[in-house]
Amino acid sequence: MNELQVYLFVALILFCLGLTGVLQRRSLIAMLISVELMLNAASLNFMAFNRFLTPEPAVGQIVTLFIIGTAAAEAAIGLSIILAVFRRYQSIDIERARELKG
Amino acid sequence: MLNQVILFLPELFFLFMALVLFGLTVASGEPKPRRDYHTALVLSAIGAVITLGSIGAEGHLFFKAYRLDLFSQLFKCFLGFGLFLVICISSKLDGIAERHHPEFYLFLTTSTLGMMLLVSAVELITLFVALELSSYSLYILVPMRKGSDHDSEAGIKFFFIGAMASATMLFGMSYIYGVCHTTYLAEIMTTLPQLIHTPGAVVGMVLTLCGLFFKLAVFPFHNWAPDVYEGGANQVVAFVATVSKMAGMAILIRLVALTGGDSTYLMNVLIILAIVGMTLGNLVAIKQKDFKRLLAYSSIAHAGYVLLGILSMSEIGYASVIYYALAYLILNVACFMVLVTMSEKGQNVKIDDFSGLYKRAPLLAVTLLLGVFGLAGLPPTGGFTGKFLIFIAAIEKGYLWLVIFAMVNVTISLYYYIGVVKAAYLNPPAEGSEPIRISIPLRLLNYALIIVILWLGLYPSTLFDQAKIAAEAVLAVL
Numbered sequence: 001m002n003e004l005q006v007y008l009f010v011a012l013i014l015f016c017l018g019l020t021g022v023l024q025r026r027s028l029i030a031m032l033i034s035v036e037l038m039l040n041a042a043s044l045n046f047m048a049f050n051r052f053l054t055p056e057p058a059v060g061q062i063v064t065l066f067i068i069g070t071a072a073a074e075a076a077i078g079l080s081i082i083l084a085v086f087r088r089y090q091s092i093d094i095e096r097a098r099e100l101k102g
Numbered sequence: 103m104l105n106q107v108i109l110f111l112p113e114l115f116f117l118f119m120a121l122v123l124f125g126l127t128v129a130s131g132e133p134k135p136r137r138d139y140h141t142a143l144v145l146s147a148i149g150a151v152i153t154l155g156s157i158g159a160e161g162h163l164f165f166k167a168y169r170l171d172l173f174s175q176l177f178k179c180f181l182g183f184g185l186f187l188v189i190c191i192s193s194k195l196d197g198i199a200e201r202h203h204p205e206f207y208l209f210l211t212t213s214t215l216g217m218m219l220l221v222s223a224v225e226l227i228t229l230f231v232a233l234e235l236s237s238y239s240l241y242i243l244v245p246m247r248k249g250s251d252h253d254s255e256a257g258i259k260f261f262f263i264g265a266m267a268s269a270t271m272l273f274g275m276s277y278i279y280g281v282c283h284t285t286y287l288a289e290i291m292t293t294l295p296q297l298i299h300t301p302g303a304v305v306g307m308v309l310t311l312c313g314l315f316f317k318l319a320v321f322p323f324h325n326w327a328p329d330v331y332e333g334g335a336n337q338v339v340a341f342v343a344t345v346s347k348m349a350g351m352a353i354l355i356r357l358v359a360l361t362g363g364d365s366t367y368l369m370n371v372l373i374i375l376a377i378v379g380m381t382l383g384n385l386v387a388i389k390q391k392d393f394k395r396l397l398a399y400s401s402i403a404h405a406g407y408v409l410l411g412i413l414s415m416s417e418i419g420y421a422s423v424i425y426y427a428l429a430y431l432i433l434n435v436a437c438f439m440v441l442v443t444m445s446e447k448g449q450n451v452k453i454d455d456f457s458g459l460y461k462r463a464p465l466l467a468v469t470l471l472l473g474v475f476g477l478a479g480l481p482p483t484g485g486f487t488g489k490f491l492i493f494i495a496a497i498e499k500g501y502l503w504l505v506i507f508a509m510v511n512v513t514i515s516l517y518y519y520i521g522v523v524k525a526a527y528l529n530p531p532a533e534g535s536e537p538i539r540i541s542i543p544l545r546l547l548n549y550a551l552i553i554v555i556l557w558l559g560l561y562p563s564t565l566f567d568q569a570k571i572a573a574e575a576v577l578a579v580l
Contacts, residue, residue: 008280015273022266031262038269045276054283063285066227067272070234074265077241081261084245084254094258 007048015041028082028092032075039071109161109170112153112178116215119145123211126204133200139193142207146186153182153218166286167225171575173424174222176568177352180428181221184345185214187435188337190547197335197448199248206246210341213239217349221356226275226285229353233271233313236349237264240342247335248448256333263326267316274309277302291360304367311357317350319398320405321379331398336445339394340438343401347434348427351408355420358412359576372413373504380406380511388518393441393451396518397434400477403515404430410508411492414499420573422491425566429476429484429558436473436551440466443538453522458531463538467526469548472555478519479512484558491566 014037021034043064050060086092107114122145126138157175162168188210198206216236223229241264245257279285281302282293297303316323331339361368383403390396411423443466444459445451460467476485489512493505540548558565 011276018269019266022262028258035262035265035269038266039272042269042272042276045273046279049276049280049283053280056283059285060279063227063276063279066231070231073238074234077238078261078265081241081245081254081257085258088254 004048004052007044007052011041011044011048014038014044026094028085028094031094032078032082035078036071036075039067039074043067106161106163109156109159109163112149112156112182113215113218115149115152116182116211116218119149120208120211120215123204123208127208129204133203135195135200135203138203138207139189139195142189142192142211143186146182146189146211150179150182150186153179164228166288167228168219168222169224170222171572172568173352173355173572173575176424176572177221177348177427178218180348180431181214181217181345184348184431184435185210185341187431187547188341188345190543191340191435191439191442192337193541193543194442195335195337195448196446197247197337202246202248206243206335206338209239209243212236213243213341214345217345220349221352223353224287224356226279226287229287230268230272230275233317233353234268236346237268237317240264240346243338243341244330244334246338247333252329252333253335256329260326260330263323264316267313267323271310271313274306274312277306278310281306287356287360294360298361298368307357307361307368308371311354314350314354314357315375315405318347318354318405318408319402320375320409321382321402322375324379324383324402324405327402328395328398331394332392332450336394336438336442336448336450340435340442343397343438344431344434347401347405348431351423351427354408354412355423355573355576358415359420369413372409373501376406376409376413376504377507378406379403379409380508384511384514384518387515390518391452391454393437393453393456393522396453396522397437400515400519401434403511404477406511407489407492407508410496410501410504414495414501416495416499417570417573417577418498419492419495420576421566421569422488422495424569424572425491425558425562426488428565429488429555432551432554432558433473433476433483433485436469436555437477439544439547439551440470440473443540443544453525454529455532456522456525457529458535459526461531461537462535463540465540465545465548466538469551470526471523472552474519474522476555476559478516480516482559483555484562487559487562491562 018034018037018041022031025031025034046060046063082092157179159170159175161170195203213236216232219232220236223232241261244260245253247253278290281297282290284290294303319327330342380403383399387396387399390399408423408426411419411426441451444455472483476483479485479489496505
């Protein structure tokens, strides 16, 4: 296994952990953290490809910077909606918010 | 320099509109809903006119990360008019607390701005940031409803499914970047078709499309739709159902056009998603009692029809999807206008509530009839022509069995659409229900929608020719 593959493998594991977290966890905060894990997996991929493959040295890093920025905005919005849920149900357990049938 | 400013004028104007509305949100004093409404209405009308005026614009901006062609300008025009129509039906905004009205208009505007950037973006970072701008605004709009029990729950579901979809999309983009070594779609377009048989490219493309499938509510990213439609305020849902769907269709065309059409894996994925989406949407819609939930499932089914047009991967296919996008916008606005007018305090409307609508408000009943029949795909409405063009494109590419399957689905969908019409025309009005008052502007809007629906159905050639030129612009190597 060469170095690039190691990075890609770690990113894949991070992504799968994040995905399992969002689907399995019942606490909204834990779900938010899992989404961040998925985003970080994507960042790691971009950095790895940038370092090992691409001719231009900066593009992958710029993408990562953008991901970090939007992830912060996403966390702010997510937390504010979680706060709204907490005010309504006095809990951040997703099981409480189950009145709609989906 | 000035030339570039003129090219970027529609986006700049919507940015200006967002700033004005932001000013209203921080203005102190008593809430003034009429002032907010009129400001938003006038500004969005000007915006719609500006987008119409910029249809001919062509060029590149921002180091070629941003491309203006007929395709992007046509969709910007649709988006501008979509926003205007949604604001038109917000004159009676009872679903949202009065002090939050400026924020409602503000986030509608930023979301539209994000979608306008999205349809012009030809670079992965730009595309991602634009998509997030439009989605984040929607995440905030959904839980804004006043006095509802379900708004925060719908909001949290929408947020998490959306965040998951965009993270998946980014992960897919990282593989595309790894395979093609660039973020420019023009360069990806030249390298990706040769590499499309490698696993990295296929996985990257499928994961990237996930983010857009979420926006369009394509199976398996569909289950936010019914909950958001039920939980969100009526006008917010009208926006999600019309304007946001169109942006999703536009960018899906751009991305699928990248692959050049020889990937059997990707085709098979799209075919399966189209089939499952259509069937699931139509079958579950049959048992819905709430009109908004019915529209949600019908939108899942419609996403299936749109995929059918996209996977024919031909100029005619893309042109028919563009045509269908416009027809779908108008038909949905018609349905939501009736819904908003019917719902007196901003509550949800059950299908039984339409009982005797032809006596209570004959004009609304006609609009509802045309809107619903259009969604079902009956002539002489725009919905029929749109579906017809999509099916023709698919048959030309040899997907006859898929078209037959879609036709069966259209027939199933007739059942629940006719249920709505039956309630409006055949059922007697409920005891003690009064005629619905329709103000003069609303009456004009009704006539305008009826005329446009019929025009789209009877005289498709002018617009379809434009759509064909726009589709050529997408397919041309950038």
